[in-house]
Amino acid sequence: MDKLRPSDFGTYWYGISQELSKVDISPKLEFIPIRSDKHATLYSVAINSLDEYPLYGYLSIPEGDPPFPTIYFVPRNASVLEIIPQGTSNLIRDKFVIFSLACRGMRNSDNPHISMYPGQLTENIETLDKYIYRGIVADTLRGLDFLITRPEVNKNALLVSGNDNALFASALHGAVTHVVSTPAYFFDTIDLAELTASYPLEEINDYLRLHPNSKNKVINVLSYFNLRWHAQAVTAKVLLMVGDENDVYSKSKLDPLIQNITGEVTLKESDNSAYKDGLFIQQWIADEIGDGVPILPDHWK
Amino acid sequence: MNINKNYTCKVLKPEDFDIFWGAVLDDLNQIDLDPEFIRDELRSTKNIDVYQVFFNSLGKIRISAWLSIPLCIEARGRIPIILHLPGYQNDPPIHKEWANHGYATLSLNHRGKVRSRSQFDPGYPGVLTHNITNRDKYSYKGIYADVWKAIDLLIEASSRYDNIFKVKLDSSRIGVAGSSQGGGLTIIASAMRKEIKAASAGAPYLCGYMDAIELTNTYPYQEINDYLNLYPDTKDDITQTLSYFDGICFAGSITCPIIMNLGLQDNVCPPETGYAVFRNISSTDKNIYEYDGYGHDAGKNIHSQIILDFFSKHLKEGD
Numbered sequence: 150m151d152k153l154r155p156s157d158f159g160t161y162w163y164g165i166s167q168e169l170s171k172v173d174i175s176p177k178l179e180f181i182p183i184r185s186d187k188h189a190t191l192y193s194v195a196i197n198s199l200d201e202y203p204l205y206g207y208l209s210i211p212e213g214d215p216p217f218p219t220i221y222f223v224p225r226n227a228s229v230l231e232i233i234p235q236g237t238s239n240l241i242r243d244k245f246v247i248f249s250l251a252c253r254g255m256r257n258s259d260n261p262h263i264s265m266y267p268g269q270l271t272e273n274i275e276t277l278d279k280y281i282y283r284g285i286v287a288d289t290l291r292g293l294d295f296l297i298t299r300p301e302v303n304k305n306a307l308l309v310s311g312n313d314n315a316l317f318a319s320a321l322h323g324a325v326t327h328v329v330s331t332p333a334y335f336f337d338t339i340d341l342a343e344l345t346a347s348y349p350l351e352e353i354n355d356y357l358r359l360h361p362n363s364k365n366k367v368i369n370v371l372s373y374f375n376l377r378w379h380a381q382a383v384t385a386k387v388l389l390m391v392g393d394e395n396d397v398y399s400k401s402k403l404d405p406l407i408q409n410i411t412g413e414v415t416l417k418e419s420d421n422s423a424y425k426d427g428l429f430i431q432q433w434i435a436d437e438i439g440d441g442v443p444i445l446p447d448h449w450k
Numbered sequence: 451m452n453i454n455k456n457y458t459c460k461v462l463k464p465e466d467f468d469i470f471w472g473a474v475l476d477d478l479n480q481i482d483l484d485p486e487f488i489r490d491e492l493r494s495t496k497n498i499d500v501y502q503v504f505f506n507s508l509g510k511i512r513i514s515a516w517l518s519i520p521l522c523i524e525a526r527g528r529i530p531i532i533l534h535l536p537g538y539q540n541d542p543p544i545h546k547e548w549a550n551h552g553y554a555t556l557s558l559n560h561r562g563k564v565r566s567r568s569q570f571d572p573g574y575p576g577v578l579t580h581n582i583t584n585r586d587k588y589s590y591k592g593i594y595a596d597v598w599k600a601i602d603l604l605i606e607a608s609s610r611y612d613n614i615f616k617v618k619l620d621s622s623r624i625g626v627a628g629s630s631q632g633g634g635l636t637i638i639a640s641a642m643r644k645e646i647k648a649a650s651a652g653a654p655y656l657c658g659y660m661d662a663i664e665l666t667n668t669y670p671y672q673e674i675n676d677y678l679n680l681y682p683d684t685k686d687d688i689t690q691t692l693s694y695f696d697g698i699c700f701a702g703s704i705t706c707p708i709i710m711n712l713g714l715q716d717n718v719c720p721p722e723t724g725y726a727v728f729r730n731i732s733s734t735d736k737n738i739y740e741y742d743g744y745g746h747d748a749g750k751n752i753h754s755q756i757i758l759d760f761f762s763k764h765l766k767e768g769d
Contacts, residue, residue: 183680184575228564229539229574231669236718236746239667256573266541266564267493346546359492421752424715424745446668446717448451449745 152337154378161277161373162321169199169287174295178208184232188212189242191232196295198253199287205257206250206292207232209242210301217246218306218438221296223289223314224252226334226349228266236423238446244439246301252288252314254281270334270352275366282335282374286321289314293322306438313376319412320382327437328383328412329430331390332398336376336406339368345397380409388415388433390426424449453714457722459658461692463699470585470694471642474508478595481506485603487517487614497522498549499616505603507561508595514565515600516542516557517607518549519617528620529554530765531604533646535597535628535635536563538655538670539574551758552766554619556604560596560635562589578673583687585694590656594638594695601643623647623765627757629748630719631655633710634697637727640708641700648764649708650757653716653748657697658723660689665720698723701730708736709760711753713744 155161177195184191184207194206209232211217220241222234230251233241241247251257254264254272264272264281272281293309296302308327309315315330334349342353357364372378387410391400400407400418407414417429431443464470486504493500493516501517520529534557536542541564545555561570562577572580572589580589601624608619626639627650634656640649655670662671663678678685693699708731712724721740728738739756741749 183676186679227539228541231539232575233669235539235670236668238717239669239672267544346550348543351544351546355492358495421747421750422713422715422744423747424713424717425743427717427745446666448666448715448717448720450451 152375152377153372155369155372158373158378165199165283165287166290166321169291169294172197172199172201172291174291174298176295176298181207184209188240191242194248194250194295196291198291199284202253202262202284202288203258203260204250204253204288204291205230206248206295208299209233209247211243211246215301216303217244217301219246219248219296219302219308220434221292221307221309221318222247222249223292223309223311223318224250224255224285225311225314226266226269228256228264230255230257236427236446238444241444244444246299248292248296250288250292252285254285258288267348267352267355270349271356274356274370275360275363277370277373280370286314286317286374289318290322293318293324297324308434308438316376316379316383316387319385319387320379325385327434328385328387329390329434330387332376332403332406335371335374336398336403338371338375341397341402350397376406377409380406381411383410384412386413386415386437388417388430390417390419390430392419393421451715453721453725455722455725457661457726459661459696459698459723459726461658461660461696461698464690464693467694467699474591474595475598475642478508478599481508481510481599483599483602483606485606485611487607487611493544495546498546500544500546503556503603505599507599508592509569511561511569511592511596512566513561513596513599514559515603516544516559517554518545518557519554519615519619520549520552521616528608528618530623530625530761531556531608531619531621532761532765533558533600533604533624533626533639535626535632535639536560537629538577538631553625553761554617556600558597558600560593562593566596575669575673575676578670579677582674582677582691583684585691588691588695590695594635597635597639598643601639601645605645621645625649625761625765627651627761629653629750630746633719637697637704638700640706641703644705646706648761649704649706650710650760651708652711652750652753653713653719653746654697654710654724654727655719656695657719657727659692659696661726662720662723665722666717668717670718698727698730701727702732704731705733706735707760707764708733709739709756710736711739711741711748711750711756713746713748714740714742715745716748718746
């Protein structure tokens with residue numbers, strides 16, 4: 150399936166980084182009073198990405214003396230851009246620089262292109278240079294390019310958080326010091342999609358059902374995105390959240406990824422509880438880039 | 451944290467609550483549904499037909515939904531239907547897994563969601579506080595109307611338009627389900643439409659708003675705190691508007707069988723507000739499932755089978 154590392158894998162990703170470097174970031178920040186208070190200030194951020202695509206994000210800066218440890222919530226496979234993920238205590242903004250970015254196609258970054266959900270995962274999936282995730286990975290990296298220009302960001306404590314894009318960010322950008330990732334669609338994608346009817350992986354099944362003759366093209370494109378081949382370049386410290394043994398993305402299925410990550414890996418098998426998993430993540434973040442005291446919502450205390 | 455299961459929310463049901471919503475329903479009834487059912491070749495399988503559905507709702511806003519219909523079932527005659535209502539920020543999924551259990555399922559993209567945002571799009575964050583000082587313009591007036599109009603759509607799909615489908619739908623057996631905002635909308639749907647025969651509400655949002663903003667400091671309720679920080683003089687107006695939209699004020703009209711699941715460590719929709727709405731439900735056939743050690747997922751992994759069994763009992767018995 151998509152388990153052969155393309156011979157030009159490195160060249161492909163180096164080419165994207167070169168193209169990206171030619172695009173001026175051109176950041177524009179605007180104060181958002183309704184989401185700001187005496188503890189933290191929120192800005193909208195407009196930046197340019199690959200193919201001069203305009204992106205939108207939120208940057209939250211704590212009051213106090215910089216630099217601050219920083220959390221970058223990378224683009225996700227969903228239409229909505231959150232300032233912080235739903236359920237996260239808003240007090241996290243008092244201690245950390247928080248940056249969240251909408252990739253091309255998401256709300257706020259949907260001009261000129263609007264993605265559909267379901268639909269995003271298979272946009273132009275037969276053509277390597279047009280596949281939507283070529284741009285989305287570049288957008289994710291562009292977010293890091295922007296962050297490291299900010300004096301408020303502690304470059305020794307820059308954590309990326311999200312699904313597969315968090316691992317892409319670490320593998321392809323040297324600025325990342327820590328990763329919290331829940332892989333969801335770019336590890337052996339076609340094989341694992343066959344095990345589920347749930348979206349977004351079902352998008353792959355849908356596509357191949359309607360276009361069976363395109364399977365080899367899809368396999369080829371996805372091979373450039375398979376986390377198997379990116380793992381070795383991940384040198385940051387990683388908290389990897391995996392599903393239980395009934396899950397498509399279980400520890401056993403992800404073992405080749407886990408074994409190949411170069412950085413120190415902490416593995417957490419999900420308790421299928423937003424509370425228990427959330428406690429673990431917040432404690433890990435506090436221990437790694439905070440002051441050891443997790444910032445928890447009241448109902449978790 | 452110890453949860454006060456007898457927590458009393460501050461909301462008071464306005465005296466003209468029924469008049470207000472009666473007028474909205476009258477307006478809604480004037481809207482021509484004008485439904486479209488377009489079979490989606492990409493999303494359909496040999497066992498399930500998936501349709502993109504479009505219809506008109508309040509303000510003539512065009513609403514979309516996904517309709518999934520199982521094909522390989524051994525049902526006698528018509529099949530039961532489940533209306534799935536979405537979370538606040540979620541992109542409504544295509545519920546093929548429910549179709550595999552023998553239900554036609556309608557997954558609603560209410561106004562502001564992907565595929566239903568060309569005429570109305572306050573954005574996220576933003577929907578929760580859009581025109582929040584005016585009950586007649588508040589965002590959720592239209593969203594609640596979309597939910598009720600979706601039930602009209604299901605009735606039409608099982609009558610006037612049923613020649614479109616290979617398997618026929620049974621509008622006398624409609625269930626409604628959802629979690630978080632979907633749980634709150636489940637309360638609203640089952641309160642106002644007697645066509646709903648069974649309801650499953652998880653971690654209900656849109657209940658006890660003004661208490662929730664004091665019990666949590668997380669989004670989406672944080673949107674209201676943000677608004678009040680910037681416009682502190684609007685608190686009375688907001689309290690007044692939200693009293694018309696609070697699930698607690700609707701709950702007394704629910705008479706169908708209903709189950710509710712709560713996570714006792716829910717940091718998004720505080721369980722205190724869940725208990726408050728549950729107490730107000732009039733149905734004599736109501737059960738609450740409390741999951742200690744679980745957050746906003748409300749024990750979903752464990753509770754899924756309970757929901758399946760519940761709908762099987764109330765929508766399939768006799769098949």
